[in-house]
Amino acid sequence: MQLKTILNRVQKFKSFVYKSVRWVGNEAAPELEVEVAERANGKPVCSGCGHHRPGYDRLAKRRFEFVPLWGIKVFLVYAPRRVECPSCGIRVEQMPWAMGKRPLTRAYGWFLASWARRLSWKGFFVDSCEA
Ligand SMILES: [Zn+2]
Numbered sequence: 001m002q003l004k005t006i007l008n009r010v011q012k013f014k015s016f017v018y019k020s021v022r023w024v025g026n027e028a029a030p031e032l033e034v035e036v037a038e039r040a041n042g043k044p045v046c047s048g049c050g051h052h053r054p055g056y057d058r059l060a061k062r063r064f065e066f067v068p069l070w071g072i073k074v075f076l077v078y079a080p081r082r083v084e085c086p087s088c089g090i091r092v093e094q095m096p097w098a099m100g101k102r103p104l105t106r107a108y109g110w111f112l113a114s115w116a117r118r119l120s121w122k123g124f125f126v127d128s129c130e131a
Helices: 003-010 106-118
Strands: 016-025 030-038 055-058 062-069 072-078 081-085 089-092
Touching: 003 016, 003 030, 030 062, 062 106
Parallel strands: 030 072
Antiparallel strands: 016 030, 055 081, 062 072, 081 089
16 A cells, blocks of 8 residues: 555545645655645645635645654655635635644644654643644
8 A cells, every 4th residue: 555545545635636745854854855835736725825826836845744654754745736716815825724824734733743742741732733
């Protein structure tokens, strides 16, 4: 089974697909990078108002940390598009996995929050994950 199959099972996005998966990092600290791409003909969604808007340009690739797999760090890699929105101006598109500007996916945020609760550090992570 491929990592992409697992990801599509646990975290499937309507407007984005998982592309290639590759090893990065080094022997001591291996990491997996999963390339994410928008679906063909998918118009970006404005992060300000949540409406589909025409694309403006594309920013540099960013890494979003996902839930680690067997202790291996996993990152989603995506170059966000910007939209030209008549009500919000030029804005970064909405990415369903992203938590605001943080380099962390929602899935990993919730994962950390659930562990924080289990370890009874209540309130420590919870605030940062509800953005
Ligand atoms: Zn907007």
